[in-house]
Every structure is written in C-alpha cells, then in structure tokens.
Amino acid sequence: MSAPSTESGLPIYQDAARYDAEHWWKTDDLTFWEELTGEYGPRVLELAAGTGRLALPVLKSRATYTGLEISTAFLECARVKLASFGQRARLVQGDIRDFHLDETFDLILIGFNAFLHLLTDEEALAALACVREHCHEGTRLVIDIFVPDPLFLYRPEGQRVPAKIYADPQIGATVKVEETNLYDPDTELNHLRWYYSTDEKKDFLVINFTLRMYFPDTMDRLLHSAGVLEDGRVVLTQGNLPPLQSVESLACDPVLHLVVGKAGGVGDLG
Template identity: 30%
Template structure:
C-alpha cells in the first residue's frame, strides 16, 4: 500500500521523531577522539549527525539506501561538506579507506537478513584501515525494549514543516526468533489512517561478538549505556566499540 506521505514528508517526520540525544553526543565524542579523520556514517538517514561530523573537521561520507532520506540530507545546511553515497555498504569501491565507521540509530537492527549482516561487517572490515575503529548500537534483547512499544506509551503528535498534522504510535509483536515486528500507525487531521510495518533484529551480545570476530574485527568494549555503563546497567543498549 502506497503511503499517504511523500518521501520528503517521511524524512521530515523521521527528523521530528528522532531528535538529537545523548546517543549522538556519544558518537560525536567517539569520532572526535581521532581528529580530522576519514569517517563513514553507514546508514546515515537524513544526515543530522553526518553533517555535524563534517562540521567538527572530519572528512565524512554518508551512505544510505533510502532516496527520500538522502534527498533530505543533501538539502540541509552544511550538506556540501559531506560526500553522499546512495546505496548500502556493497556499493563501496575497493579504493575506499576510512579511519572510523559508525552505524548509529540502531541501524544494525534494521539489517535483519543474516547474510546481509555478514556482508555488511565484511565490507566494513574491508574499508577500515588497520586499527581503524567501528562503533554501533544495538538494543540488548535482555532488556526487552519492545514490551514498552505500545500505543499508550508511544503516542505522539507532530506538525510537519508543510503544515501536515498527524498523530503516531507504534505496537510490536514477536515475528520470529530474534525478530520483532514493529507497526507504526498514523492518524491524520482528516481522519485518514495508514500503517507501516518494519522488522528489527535483536541479536545478543554473544552473537554480535561472534559476528564481529568472524568478520576479522576485534571487540574492544561493549557498553550498556551512553555514559559508559556496563551491559545490563545502562539504557538497555549494546554499544560495540571495535577495530580492524
């Protein structure tokens, strides 16, 4: 079913739903630990963090397969300082070299196909310089975050930049082992409605460690929250810091 929102409106809604948080502060600090580095923002979305990385003095490439998100990113102030790449990690050429690769906003969980996840990690290993760093976040399945994704706890109202007003909420259900189905519901001012489904992969810390090791990446640390809490004592996260 075709969405009632245009690609531009979807990008606008994404930015309204996903504001700058302590997570972005964490990724920015992590990257800034290596000044003026070559950075790949893998799954950059609408580019808010990507542009901030460039403004911090890094040589930044942002890559994403969603054309609407990329169009929104390219239209933002400061976008000219970023090299934008349409596609997934599979389009990265043999000549690509990066000091740091980031996957933020739980992008790792959106890669639900295990073969694609394996290829993504292999591509990251290929483009990282020896000793180059990888950081990404994935929700800890032990925290069972999906149990809080209910209409009562997620309902919000938004007014987009073009004046479109809508209410939105989500619910979730177990789809398969390790996979959660998320349904976002939208109610518009004229009473029209739509739903959008997505799947998220909830991989355990042990599985992610094994996946990184199989790709030839070395795990340095796994955190449970954005203030460097241990796993199980933070924000229900698995924040992986690794290197090639």
C-alpha cells in the same frame, strides 16, 4: 541473500520530512558523536546515514565525512543540510550489505539502531565484510543499537502502546503514533506496526516494518566471525550515549548497546 536493493523499500524511510519531524527529540547522542569524531577522526564513514542528522556533529569536529544511504528521499534531504560543508561532506547512494568505496576510514559508525534492519546473520556478516574492506589497522568501528528488553518484546499481541508524538508540518497537525509488535524468538525478528492518528482522523497512516533483535552474545559472535574487531568488546551503557571515557571504561547497564573497538584492516585479510 537476495541481491541488495539500490532503494529502500521501507515506508518509514521514504518520507524524509516526516522522519525528521518524528525524531525532533533525538538529540541526546550528538555530543557523543562529535567527541568520538574528535578522538578517532578525521576521515569518517557513516553507514545508513539517513537525512544527515549525525553528519552535522561529525562535521562540526572538522572531520571529512562520507555518508552511505539507500533511500533517495533521505539522500536528497541530507544533501540540502550538508551543502554548506562543500567537499568535506560526500553522500553516496548504496546498500550497507554491498558497498565498495575503494578507500579506508579512521572511524566507521552505524548509528541509531540502523544495524537492526539487517534481518539475518547472512546480511549482518555481509555488511561487516564490507566494513572490514574499508578499514586500515587503526580504524575504529562504533555500532549503536539497543539491548532487547523482554517487556518490549513480549507485549500482548495487538496491544497498542504510545510510541511518539510530533508536530507534522506537512499536514499542519499534531500526530500521535501507537505501536504494536509481534516477536518471533526463533528468528529474533520483531514485527512492528505503527498507527498514525490526529484528533480528526484515526489511523490515517499505518506502517509495518521488521527489526532484528541483536542480543549482546549474538553481536559478539558475529563480530568475531566477521573478523572485524581486533580488540572489540561489547559495551552496555545506561540511558543516553555515554561520554567517551565511559565507553573505554565499560560502564554497564543494559539500555543501549555499543560496540566499540579497533577494527582489523584490509591488510589482515587472507
């Protein structure tokens, strides 16, 4: 694995205002994270913290929050959002594959598919090793990713599919985004392309990026190989993120993929 970068090279993570505008609809998980923090906080670490979207419900529960984010633009946006929380909110620039904060946390979360940017087993295991370094015996780790759907992975090559629509305040227009993908089953990498258009200008922006498709058996193998979870288990859940009791009761329907468990602390190393 190459040395982790101190800045995101992905175009989708270099314009914080556009990112927030694109994801105006993503609110269905906020109550879940607030309740989870109330149950397992109060010291919370979010990896790939983005523009601070999940920090707000975490801080609403009166927790102390540390967010690790690689993108300078996203960090600047998050700092503005979280300024009123003072010392309860801390933001750190760093790469989730290689970070060392010299403290442990009660709850560590990786939300909204951020884990999918770890494109190889090596990268995933490096991130999980860093997670373990920041665990005590009672730490809880929660990873939120989706279960890959064959209908999504094996669409005809070059077929454009509507992905999202949003109002872009920077250009003062409604933007429609279409998506194509090309999936490689050998590497489990899904190569995606987003086409941004307005009524006046088609494809004014085109962004390419790649996501690793983590199937439940792969996550189970990686988590156990990393020695991260003592009583971890794969949880498959329907639609929106479930209420907390559904996570514990293992509700099953393969739409979202949540890994929830008690993490092995640094005292278990060696």
